[in-house]
Amino acid sequence: xxxxxxxxxxxxxxxxxxxxxxxxxxxxxxxxxxxxxxxxxxxxxxxxxxxxxxxxxxxxxxxxxxxxxxxxxxxxxxxxxxxxxxxxxxxxxxxxxxxxxxxxxxxxxxxxxxxxxxxxxxxxxxxxxxxxxxxxxxxxxxxxxxxxxxxxxxxxxxxxxxxxxxxxxxxxxxxx
Amino acid sequence: xxxxxxxxxxxxxxxxxxxxxxxxxxxxxxxxxxxxxxxxxxxxxxxxxxxxxxxxxxxxxxxxxxxxxxxxxxxxxxxxxxxxxxxxxxxxxxxxxxxxxxxxxxxxxxxxxxxxxxxxxxxxxxxxxxxxxxxxxxxxxxxxxxxxxxxxxxxxxxxxxxxxxxxxxxxxxxxx
DNA sequence: AGGAGCGGAGAACGATCGTTCCCGCAGTCG
DNA sequence: CGACTGCGGGAACGATCGTTCTCCGCTCCT
Numbered sequence: 001x002x003x004x005x006x007x008x009x010x011x012x013x014x015x016x017x018x019x020x021x022x023x024x025x026x027x028x029x030x031x032x033x034x035x036x037x038x039x040x041x042x043x044x045x046x047x048x049x050x051x052x053x054x055x056x057x058x059x060x061x062x063x064x065x066x067x068x069x070x071x072x073x074x075x076x077x078x079x080x081x082x083x084x085x086x087x088x089x090x091x092x093x094x095x096x097x098x099x100x101x102x103x104x105x106x107x108x109x110x111x112x113x114x115x116x117x118x119x120x121x122x123x124x125x126x127x128x129x130x131x132x133x134x135x136x137x138x139x140x141x142x143x144x145x146x147x148x149x150x151x152x153x154x155x156x157x158x159x160x161x162x163x164x165x166x167x168x169x170x171x172x173x174x175x176x
Numbered sequence: 177x178x179x180x181x182x183x184x185x186x187x188x189x190x191x192x193x194x195x196x197x198x199x200x201x202x203x204x205x206x207x208x209x210x211x212x213x214x215x216x217x218x219x220x221x222x223x224x225x226x227x228x229x230x231x232x233x234x235x236x237x238x239x240x241x242x243x244x245x246x247x248x249x250x251x252x253x254x255x256x257x258x259x260x261x262x263x264x265x266x267x268x269x270x271x272x273x274x275x276x277x278x279x280x281x282x283x284x285x286x287x288x289x290x291x292x293x294x295x296x297x298x299x300x301x302x303x304x305x306x307x308x309x310x311x312x313x314x315x316x317x318x319x320x321x322x323x324x325x326x327x328x329x330x331x332x333x334x335x336x337x338x339x340x341x342x343x344x345x346x347x348x349x350x351x352x
Numbered sequence: 353a354g355g356a357g358c359g360g361a362g363a364a365c366g367a368t369c370g371t372t373c374c375c376g377c378a379g380t381c382g
Numbered sequence: 383c384g385a386c387t388g389c390g391g392g393a394a395c396g397a398t399c400g401t402t403c404t405c406c407g408c409t410c411c412t
Contacts, residue, residue: 022283024200027399038360039401049400098282102328106279107198120332141329141341149325149342152278153317156296165317166325172348203369214390215371225370 001037007045007055009035014056019100023053023107053104054113060100061119065126072130079130080143080174084167087150088160098155099148123147132174139173146170177213183221183231185211190232195276199229199283229280230289236276237295241302248306255306256319256350260343263326264336274331275324299323308350315349322346 001009013034017026028049032039046052068086075082090096097103101116127147128140150166177185189211193202204225208215222228244262251258266272273279277292303323304316326342 021285022200024198024283025285028401029399039362040360040403043401097285098278099328102274102278102331103282105332106274107200107283109197109201109273111201117332120329138341138344141337142345145322145325145329145338145342145345147325148328149321149323152275152324152328153296153321155278156281156293161317162321165314166321168314169318169321169345169349172352173345176348204371205369215392216390219371 003041003045006035006037006041010037010042010045010052011056011059014052015060018053018056019060019097019103020095023104028052050113054115057101057104057113057115057119061115061122064119065122068126078132078174080127080132080170081167083127083130083143083147084150084163084170087147087154087166088163091150091154091158091163092160096154096158099151102148102152135174142173143170179217179221182211182213182217186213186218186221186228187232187235190228191236194229194232195236195273195279196271199280204228226289230291233277233280233289233291233295237291237298240295241298244302254308254350256303256308256346257343259303259306259319259323260326260339260346263323263330263342264339267326267330267334267339268336272330272334275327278324278328311350318349319346 010031013031014026017030017034028039028042031052032042035042042052046055068083071086072079072082075085077085101119105112105116124140124144127143131139131143146166146169150162153162153165186207189207190202193206193210204215204218207228208218211218213221218228222231244259247262248255248258251261253261277295281288281292300316300320303319307315307319322342322345326338329338329341
């Protein structure tokens with residue numbers, strides 16, 4: 001097992017555990033057990049828990065954004081509506097537990113890593129990019145409210161319904 | 177200082193600290209220092225941290241719901257729109273940091289107290305009550321998405337704007 | 353073959369957590 | 383006046399945290 005595979009196993013374990021149980025509730029020893037990577041190597045690759053947390057969120061941000069981008073690009077729907085179809089699938093995943101970035105911010109507050117804010121800014125900029133060119137500039141922010149709202153509602157009652165409700169509203173906004 | 181005042185001081189300190197820093201990041205000793213209530217009394221009134229957390233969330237739920245109800249009742253606006261005006265004021269409070277219940281759920285996951293789920297069910301039922309009688313039944317869920325979305329967006333970029341964007345969307349839904 | 357160095361397993365360390373215990377004082381009743 | 387009760391202040395306890403250290407076996411180079 002080289003360093004790159006160790007990094008992958010560590011981030012896999014960190015993502016699974018941090019996302020499911022929260023960050024502070026998961027100790028480094030549990031990540032070591034779940035990943036099979038010895039502590040010494042763990043601390044060589046990520047010198048402190050904080051850097052592992054940041055790496056976990058950064059990888060999740062890259063994957064999340066990429067998956068959304070690709071799904072929207074591949075969809076026959078208008079881009080903005082394709083977002084909500086993608087959300088419906090995400091919310092139906094068995095281990096869905098809300099937005100990892102919002103959860104991290106709620107737990108860590110001002111101590112949350114910068115990537116949390118970056119992630120939300122990226123999302124807003126994607127929505128602005130996908131909004132029809134003729135739309136009023138406030139549309140992106142309205143869509144952002146719908147996306148965040150569907151995610152927050154789904155966090156406590158999982159399933160595709162919140163995404164469908166948000167999509168209905170988005171259709172009305174687009175038709176206006 | 178009798179037990180009732182001690183309870184108030186404990187819940188005040190717990191609310192301030194838990195909401196600002198997260199639950200796991202705040203130790204019982206910090207609550208003792210902030211409240212001035214000795215540890216012994218603290219543990220007589222709340223036999224474990226978990227019960228203090230639950231009491232904090234339950235009081236916050238009562239106050240939040242009551243404030244929203246009263247503000248909506250006193251408003252000249254249609255009830256549903258008055259909700260967003262109230263949100264705009266809430267988001268502008270200097271220590272606003274998102275929904276305490278969603279934050280607790282994100283941090284504690286399945287270990288979160290029941291009041292988290294109760295709070296969200298109450299909110300949905302209030303919106304259903306305030307929606308026009310002639311509206312389609314899905315409206316309450318759409319409004320819930322808007323309220324949660326505005327709150328989530330405001331958590332990371334505070335101020336009244338998310339509530340205004342959500343209100344614009346709600347007006348369109350009502351006019352339809 | 354032999355020694356030098358790296359990496360794995362897990363013990364150990366100091367800090368901090370939630371919780372309990374001890375002690376000393378203040379007030380009360382006989 | 384003196385014994386008892388109850389409470390506050392804070393030390394203490396066991397567990398667990400993030401992090402470091404020790405030990406040992408393996409590998410690799412000459």
